[in-house]
Amino acid sequence: MSHEPENSTAATTAEQQTSPSPRSISFTVTAVVRAAVAAVLVVALVVVSWLLVMARSDIADRDAAAAAERRAEQVATDYAVGSATVDxxxxxxxxxxxxxxxxxxxxxxxxATAPELERILVPLQWKSTAGPIATTVESESGGVYKVLVFxxxxSTNSQDPAGARTTVTYAVTVDANNGWHVTDVGSTGSALPVK
Structure with missing residues (x-):
């Protein structure tokens, strides 16, 4: 008789081992807090990394724009000084x-206009030397720069052998898309005498 209860206990134990038992997962408050802090840190790292990449991109864009402006200014200055230097x-x-x-x-x-200019400058015995005063990009649109060069x-000529000193303002258009060539040039006003 005592044999049966032993079998009954063995059978119950065997059933417990073969049948799935409900499982419960428990977390401590410390583990939950650590997981939350880790998740926040990962999100913060991703956000900071993205902001850093964007900032570097903005800086690179700004540096490229500044370099392009400097190049447009140099091209315009070289052109203006060269065209103002006459012998x-x-x-x-x-x-x-x-x-x-x-x-x-x-x-x-x-x-096309060179022969006409020669007919004016040679009889006047025109000579001029030039140097840059200042240059500024007035505007830029799609790689086309409008540059003012002072x-x-x-200059000396047969009518004024003592010479005169003036400030001339050139409006020079430089096209970065066209090999940084000058595509238009003009004057924004008459020459200003310098005293």
Whole structure:
């Protein structure tokens, strides 16, 4: 008789081992807090990394824009100083400077007007030297820069052999998409005498 209860206990134990028992998962408050802190840190790291990448991109874009502006200013300054430097005894060199680094269309305009300019400058015995005063990008749109160049010009001619010093403002258009060529040039006003 005592044998049966033993079998009954063994049978119950066997049933417990073969039948799935309900499981419960328990977490301590400390474990939950640690997991939450870790999740917040991961999210914060992702956000900070994204902000850093965006900031570097903004800085790179700003640096590239500043470098492009400096290049446009240099191209415009070189052009303005070259075109303001005239020696009536070497008009061909001056016309070459007028056409240097210009678009084919602008170079053709200067080529067409060169004989007229020569007829004016040679009889006047015009000579001028020039130096840059200041340059600024007035505007930029799609890689086309409108640049103002202020040039100090010292000139002499047969009517004024003592010479005169003036400040001339050149409006120069530089197209970065066209090999950084000058595509238009003009003056924003008359020469200003310097005392």
């Amino acid at each position: 009536f005894s070497d008009i061909n060199a001056w016309v070459a400077r007028l056409k240097a680094n210009t678009s084919p269309e602008l170079a053709a305009k200067f080529e 040039v100090d010009v010292n």
